[in-house]
Every structure is written in structure tokens, then in C-alpha cells.
Amino acid sequence: MGKVTGFMEIERQPESYLPVVERVKNHKEFILRLEDGAAKLQGARCMDCGIPFCNSGCPVNNIIPDWNDLVYHGNYRAALDTLHSTNNFPEFTGRICPAPCESACTLGINEDPVGIKSIEHFIIDKGWENGWVAPQPSDVKTGKKVAVVGSGPAGLAAAQQLARVGHDVTVFEKSDRIGGLLRYGIPDFKMEKSHIDRRIEQMQAEGVVFRTSVLVGKDFPASVNNWAKETIFPEDLDKEFDAVILAGGAEQPRDLPVPGRELKGVHFAMDFLPQQNKINAGEKVKDQIKAGGKHVIVIGGGDTGSDCVGTSNRHGAASVTQFELMPQPPEQENKPLVWPYWPTKLRTSSSHEEGCERDWAVATKRLEGKGGKVEKLIACRVEWKDGKMQEMPNSEFEMKADLVLLAMGFVSPVAQVLDAFSVDKDSRGNAKASTEGESSYLTSAAKVFAAGDMRRGQSLVVWAIREGRQCARAVDEFLMGASTLPR
Template sequence: MADPKGFMRHARREWPRRPVGERVKDWDEVYVPGGVLPFVEQQAERCMDCGVPFCHEACPLGNLVPEWNDLVSRADWHAAAERLHATNNFPEFTGRLCPAPCEAGCVLAINQPAVTIKNVEAAVADRVWADGLAPPRPPERLSGKSVGVVGSGPAGLAAAQQLTRAGHTVVVYERDDRPGGLLRYGIPAFKMEKAQLERRLAQLRAEGTRFRTSTAVGRDIGAARLRARHDAVVLAVGATAWRELPVPGRALAGVVQAMEYLPPANRVCEGDLDVSPLSAAGKHVVIVGGGDTGADCLGTAVREGAASVTQVDIRVLPPAERDEAVDPWPVYPTVHRVSPAHEEAGELRFAQDPDADARLFAASALRFSGDGAGRVRAVHLGGVDARRRPVPGAERTLRADLVLLALGFEGPEVAAGGAVAELGVAVTRDGTVARDEEYATDVPGVYAAGDAGRGQSLVVWAIAEGRAVAAAVDRHLMGATSLPSPVTASTRPLRA
């Protein structure tokens, strides 16, 4: 512990964001480049190095938070990078995309603002690349075993890197034209620039991981051939089966799923398209769904030049502070959060309704209405209470030229011809791939990790499962393993 009174000497300071008027004109990350570095050592000093650090328990990776906070406070970036990478393959992903359950579990957060763990993590990750502290780590010898990983999102990439470093020959199969999964075409560049992803992919390739893009299991390679080619197969296809909204008017043109809207916008940033075919430019946009995907749509529509954007959230307005009776420390609390996208839409007055951050809480989409040409023109909303029961007299109508459904995901795609169906693995009632505690499915040699088996979750859980499934596969192939296994298939987040 560098400074026993650090949490008393220094107030919490967060990574500053670029001015709203500047950042909405480009697709660069919203944060000031290097903006956390001038004070990150002081922020790390706020860590109390608790006797029982609950940040460990709150993080599925088991990140050694007090250790690398102490090292950062002493400006020992090389050692901090080693401790960070000891538990996390991709800290630049989690440092930007994870909602930081570790901060909710910070002991300091019992009665003070938590340590800025996520910001410190991102600062270390950025120094790693700036100082050349992330060289490829190819294995010293090969095992003679081969593993096929289906899917190149965070779970697939973590599993592939761990297994490659253990000496196995790993091939990653990705149905899109570039690897990365939702990190590539789902997450907007203003949340994480693709250079962050490209650097890790280059590292994986240098270590020996092979990638086969534009290759879908069931279409371009059959299940029998895949299993014959590899000694083990890891299904890491994510949870891409989106939830529907079966209300009148759903079939109108202009009512689309969020994951039909976000990939073309990302392809514009990749240089594949000049303009997205679903661009929000000049349109009145309504986003149905109050989660992170909806916020991603909000920030994207603002940058595309929408006439207005409103995000509809069925939840009632959450409290500003943790409600100890509902979400006692150290569980992740339900509180009112303002993402960069909400800040942008609010400050620039993009909403039809005068809500400060462009969100309508306690509202449910009842139906869509359109014009004579079959295009959507309005969203009809009803009010709901905390138990989502209708509230009489709270109906309203929003103008809409584009409606984006961001209602979350049910699980992996299980339709005939896809990877799940082709491999013949069992599926649970919830629509996820059935597996045991060691991530093994009912098909010998086939394992499932990430959202495919867990259901829709966080990037930090995907990486943790990728690391854990790698240990399980290594044990299956070699009889023993030295790879870490941070979570089991049934491990769940801290709950009250």
C-alpha cells in the first residue's frame, strides 16, 4: 500500500471526455487521449489494499486490483502490466467496455466514491502498447494437438490465445469477413477504436493462432469435417439471437433490429461503405430498449446526423444512489447512469421530449403506425409502473422514421444450418448451449464458452469464460493443465 491515507488525500477523478461538440463530429473514442495519465498515479493511491479485497470477488477474472494499483502508484508500469496480464488477456477491451463490477465491490465504495479501477486498468493497457510491453508469446514447443474455435469475439479470442500459448495449434473460424465478433461490428468505434482490436489480433497471429474468416460452420465447413480436423472444438459464437417485439406495425419498413443497424455503421468506419443503407441522417429515430446496445444506437444516430433521437426504457427512473435495501454493497447497483451517448444527445437537445438525456423511462412501445407506403411514421407508447403494469392516461406518441429494437439477446442462433445445429449439441430451455461445469457439451470433444453458454453477458465474463474453457480443453487433451480457470460454467455475478 503506497499511501495509507491516499483515499483521504485524493478525490475521485475520472478520465475526461472530449467536448461534446467536438466528438460527435467524428468516430474517435470519446475520451481525451492520454487524459487519465497526469493523475492516474494519485488515483491508484486511493486503493486501500484491503485485507479482503471484494474487487477480486466482483470481477470474474479475479483481477489483482490492489497489486497493480500499488505498482501504478509507484510508476512501475512494467510490473503493473505483468500483474494485469496475469489475469486478463485484453485489458484494453475491459478498460473501455466493461461496466466495472469491480468498482461496485470496492471496499472504499461502502461510504465513499470507489477507486477508479477501470480507468487505471485502461491507463496500464495503453502504456503496455506505448512502451512495447506486449510482445507476442509463442509457445516454446507444440503439443501436436489441434483446436478449432468457432467465433472470434472476446471469449473465442481469449480461448484461442490461451490454447495457442499452451502449445496447441489453434484455428479460429469466423463467419464475417474480419475477426472480432461484436467487438468489430457491434461496438461503435467511439466506444473502442478498432486499432485496439487490430493490435491484439496481430499479437495472436504472431503467436501462431490462425484465422479463417468468411467461414461459417454449416455453410463453408461441415461439422463432421470440423471435428475430424481438430482434437477439440470450442463453440464461442456469442448470443446473437435478438429478442423480438411482437406488436402491431412491427412489419413496417424502417422498424429494424439494433444489430441490423450497427454493423453497417461500423462498416462505414472500416471504409467498406460510403454511407450506411440504414443511416439515421435527417430522420426521427426512436430506440426501443434502455440497455447498452440502445445507447450505442443513440451515439451512432447522433453522429449520423439524425433529426431527433429518443431512447425508450421500460424501467422506471433508477435512483441516483445505491439503494442498500435493494442492492447492498458489494453487488452491482441499479442506479441512474449517463453514458457518453446520453450526455451527447442531452446536451445537443436531440430528443423530441425535453428529457435531459434523451431517455423516456417507464414507457413501453404498444404499436407502430405507418404511411400509405408501408413505412413507419410513429411509435405509440404506454406508461408503466415499477412492476411494468400499464398506467392509465400515460400514453404518448413519438414521430419516427426509423425505429431500432434494442431489447437484448436470447442466446446463440440455433436454426438449422448454423454452428449449434450442425454440431448437434443440446440446448437448454433458455436457448443457450447446454454444458457441464467443465464447459463440455454432450458431444464429445465439443465445448461451449461465453454468451453461447452463459447467455447475454459482459465482455469481462466472456474473457473469463474463454480463459476457463481453454484450461478445460487443455486438461482434456493433455490430462493436466497449468492454465488458470477463473470461473466455472455455473459461476454467477454477486447478487443480494
């Protein structure tokens, strides 16, 4: 490394945020990228640790020590090339990935880990500013055609990789814009959608064709079909394409089967969040779900719940409370016990810091209201004994609730897609496909592959990119007998 003792001399410098009072006035990004000098110093903190566990901690196996050193030496163009060699969309991961690589950092055993995510953010933004991110169209065409169903990070990564080796790729998306859950699941204050738009332009220049407002499958319920204008059946894709990749998201939300669930004012998070993204894009939304002036309760303590908190604060909610079923995790993990794996510990997001009451080990018993509209939530405290959840005696309480948002995760992909293709499913309802061997990512249906949430279930953006890249290689091998694409 260029600065062998850098980790001993330089402290971790996190990215800075705009003040809360300023950032909650709009839905724009508020994280301030590192300046050049700060980025170089942070790159210098990367130690010559011998075995860089950050590589394996990162699902796409980013070559982190290399681009840290390149940033330290000011060679930003080479750092970008190294970053792009493993990750098609570092502007996505540099903003919304929880950075499991940092949990695996060797320095993190007894010091603050290297700020890997902030350096990644710096590199890719530097690349766009200098015009270094350019289309990479293939010099030759194979004549093979591939359909990609779903335009989230898995579908986009697979499409880009396959286009770059000469295949004709068409991406089908049921929504009116490309991006999948990146577009309509991630709030703009975490990632503005201009980052998706310029990648679409790059991929179109590389030959990828995008078709929006198209459902692929059959027998969809009205809740899935609300944006699509056209339905294409599997047999149509079978006739036109040499391979099909199913890369949709895990969009079947976990419901809350309690009395009062049917009351107005009780919504899934993914009914609430996409509407605001549409408004931000300049569209009109009929009967938008608004949190302004309301007492909001978010049920679910994960990232989606946090996004509901941040959006509610920007609406001007009177109060926001977030409930989590599980007990409160420790504020500091036991590093000798869990390193280099992802630790269970208390995580406070920027949305929580903007205003939110959080409570743990709480179960909702029922919802009550008048005139068909929710007015309060009845809950209780729970404890875990012998692996089972039990209600604590005399712990029932109630809270005022004008808006209840269900953010308890997702259970599976939309079943109508997998059923339409006659794809075998695993015990969780995901497409059954192995990631190993000659038939990696291939489902039980002929020439139909699956990747991302469609195959592994609800997961991280970085895992979706990894699966999209690996699936692209498997499809290329299937079509050509061999592949030069990296895994």
C-alpha cells in the same frame, strides 16, 4: 500499500472527455487517458482494506490492489505483467467494461470508489506505447489441434491461451473480419478497431490461424449467411481437430411483436450498428440505415440502445428518444443494502449526454405509417402490480418516428450452430455445459466445448474473457490430462 492514507487525502479523478460538439463530428474515441501523475495518485487511493472485494467483483479476478500499488510507485511494466496474468485483453475491458469491480470496492461503501477502470486503461496503453506487449509463442508443440468457432472476446481469449501452451489453434469467424461483436457490435467511438487488429497480429505471431467469412454449422437463414462465403460442417471439424470450442455470441435479438413491425424504417440495433463500423473501416455499404435528419426512437434502455443513441447523434439525427419498459431506477443506490454487488441505479452514458430524451415504464403498442414507411409510434405508460405489467388508464400517446431501432437485448445464440453439433440446450436456448468438475465447459457432444455468450447467454466482455480462459484450461486438460493454464 505504498500510500496508506492515500484514500483519505486524494479525491477520485475520472477520465476526461472531449467536448460533445467536437466528438459527435466523427466516430473516433474521445475518452482521454489519465496522465502519469494523475494515474499514480489514483493508484494511491487503493486502501489496505484486508479483503479486496474488487477481486471477486471482477469476473476475471484481476489482482487489482497489486497493480494499483505498482502504478503508484511508477513500476508500469510490472503492473502490466500483473494485469495480463488474469486478463488477455485489458484494452478492451479498460474501455467498454462497466467496471463491476468498482461497485465492489471497499472504499465505495462511503466514498467514491477507486478508479480501477481508468488505471487499467492507463496500464495497457502504457504497455503498447513502450512495446511491452509482445507475442508469447510456445517453445514446444503438442501436436493437438483445436478449432474455435467465433472470434469475439471468448473465442480470442481461449485461442490465445491454448496457442501459448503449444496447441495448433484455428479460429473460424462468419464475418469478413475478426472480432465478433467487438468488431461489429461496439461503436468505434467506444473502442476503435485498431485495438483488435494489433491483438490479431500478436496472436498470429503466437501461431493462431484465423479464417474469416466461414460459417460453421448448417441450415442457416439468409440473415445469418449474408457475409459468409464458405460453410463448414461439424463432421469436417470432427475429422480435422482434436477439440472444438463454440464461442459465438448471443446474436438472436429480442423482437417486438406489435402491429406495424413490418414497416420500413424499423430495424434491429444489430442491423444498424455494424453498418457504421463497416463504413468507418473504409467499406461501402449498400442502402445504409442512416439517422441523419430523422426523428429516431430507440426501444431498449441498455448498452446497445445507448450505442444506437450515440451513433444516431453522429449521423445528425433531428431528435433521439430512448424508451425503457422498466420503471426509472433510483439515481443513487442503497449501498448498505447492495454492496459489494452490482447495484440497480440510474446510469447516464456519454451517448445520453450528447443528446437524448429518455423515458421509462413505456410499452410500444403499435407502429403506423404511410406507403409502407413508419411515421409514428403509439405507446402507453405501464405500471407493475403484483409482479405483472399493466397498462395505465388513459396513458396512450404517440410520437413522430422516422427510424425505430430495436435494442431489447438478445435471447440466445444462433440455434443452427448448436443444432448442427447436436448440443443439448438449456431452458434459454444456450449450450448446456457446466463450469465445474472434470468435464467443465464440455457439452453433450463429444470433444465439443462451449464458452462465453454461447454457454451463459448475453453478457459482458469481461465475462466472455473469463469463460474463454477457463474453457481453454478445460480443453488443455482434456487433451493433455493436466494443464498449467490458470483458471
